Amino acid sequence: MNQASFNQSLLSFLDDSPTPFHAVSAMKYSLLDAGYEELDEQQEWVISEGGRYFVTRNDSSIIAFTAPSLDFAHQGFRMIGAHTDSPCLKVKPNAHLERFGHHQLGVEVYGGVLMHTWLDRDLSIAGRVTFKTEDGILTSRLIDFKEPIALVPNVAIHLNRGVNSDGFKVNPQEEILPILCGADNDFDFEAILTEQIRREHSDVSVASVLSFELCLYDVQKAAVTGLKEEYISASRLDNLLSCYVGLQALLASEEKRPTMLICTDHEEVGSQSACGANGPFLEDVLRRLTPSPEQYTQAIQRSMLVSADNAHALHPNYASKHDQLHAPLINKGAVIKVNNNQRYATNSETTAVYKNLALEAGFAVQTFVVRSDMACGSTIGPITAGEIGVATLDIGLPTFAMHSIRELAGCDDAFNLYQVLVLFSQCDQLISK
Known part of the structure; x- marks a missing residue:
């Protein structure tokens, strides 16, 4: 897939997903078309080596995963997380x-x-x-x-x-x-x-x-815009942009290691729900894949989550709103989000894993830290890390007008993040201990 077709499919996905329910429905049919099997939480699961699966909850959250090996305890998961809801x-x-x-x-x-x-x-x-x-x-x-x-x-x-x-x-x-x-x-x-x-x-x-x-x-359609067609203008970029990137990365993974996409609802209101990141959905799925407490903990400690959500790009009309040394630019690479008060779950090791993959592949990496005199937003990253104990990186695509009815992102950034996440899904070694 080249960047032009990637972005055109993104526009279609955004237009087809006016609600979390519709977003999950669209992802579900993409997974079915790719040969994934739908699981039912009310039924017993039979997971086969080499299989690909997904499960939904409340029609508004979805978890999909590959099982190239059933030894999840020693393989761990390469996890990509996002949220399906928007203000x-x-x-x-x-x-x-x-x-x-x-x-x-x-x-x-x-x-x-x-x-x-x-x-x-x-x-x-x-x-x-x-x-x-x-x-x-x-x-x-x-x-x-x-x-x-x-x-x-x-x-x-x-x-x-x-x-x-x-x-x-x-x-x-x-x-x-x-x-x-x-x-x-x-x-x-x-x-x-x-x-x-x-x-x-x-x-x-x-x-x-x-x-x-x-x-x-x-009802205005998503569009590529700007004099040089450098921008994507659309509703619900926060955070359907990350859902789409994560889905495409999962579909393009070579299934060398178990890879999991987690897209949950209700992030914009705190994630405290049965199908939110602060609920039991992810843990329920992981415990069914790793039945013993020993296997579960081993799998988590051999896993890493990339929590993908949008990042505040440096707005030329509001430059004073940014820490000038940590002010991301649109179309200059994905943004690692850092907050020492744990509003983001990024640490030095998860940063190093992503940076190593991106820089070796020739992609730029940016860093966002909120001004010290301003409050910091948050994501599903620290919620998920706190719930299950997985090493987590908070990352995002630089965006203008976050939480507006129409937001603006860059044409290059989503495709570049997708390519790095494909590499992440195939990554054998995280941090050597």
Whole structure:
């Protein structure tokens, strides 16, 4: 795969993944096409040497792995981690509002949304709906309206004269509610969802919608942009960009050593869930592969996790926001993220493993350290390291406008990280002890 085809497939993946559910579905079908076998957590697992497998939880988290050898205790795993969720607006359970001549939806802010960027955008709705069929069976299906059906108009400057000098604060209860249509139109949200399920899934008959998990998203397509076509502009780069890179690295691995991709939900709100990095999903999978406590600990101590999440690129308009000696540039290489207060799990040894692979392959490496007078974000890296005790590197691709409805990354960086992660998946030696 060359860089152009890699990036075009990335754009398609981003467009096909408006929610974590859709992202996991897209990854699932890529794995099935590549010959991976789906496992069911409710069933007994039979793992064969040379096999390739994946398992999902909650439809929004996925773990895939290769088994070139079943001696996981002595082989360990080369792990690549990312998260499937992104900051967004989620539809509340009792969603319908009729106010001042318009039908609107009540929404809840999910994660650290850069809220003003959601104004004046063409929005659609996607997610998972759970319902009773006409046969009395409870089931769920994914839906995606795809078309622009909602918007949150800004208020005119004439009614907010100080907006450019004083800043614009968006009240998440009152001022971010999307408009769907005029109040003269009939509106039954359950009926709208039922019709959408029927439109997308002719194999089921809906008796009644019981619940849903729906997100709003920007319908503008992901794109290669810039005068010299150097940038990728898209929604949800944080962190579907890393999910895609990790997936492609897994698919391209030569399966010399057991390699595992872990993409979990709910990172943007702390990962504390049954399918999040701070939940039992990864440990449950590893313990089924290494049944005895002795084997489990041996496998973990012979493993390494590369936790891939986005990194703050040096913004030319906001250069003072960075430590100038640790300010990554777009298209100048992946970024090793370091924080001595353990907001990132990187240490000197995991840094050395990645740097050695990258530099020997001819790829640049950058380092990010947040300014000492600013708070530092975090990732699934320290959560996973703390949960299972695996040596971890936090790495990311330099990005502008993180948590905006539309983010910006470099065309070179994702492909370069992918190539290094392929080498990592084949790496025999980590740190000699």
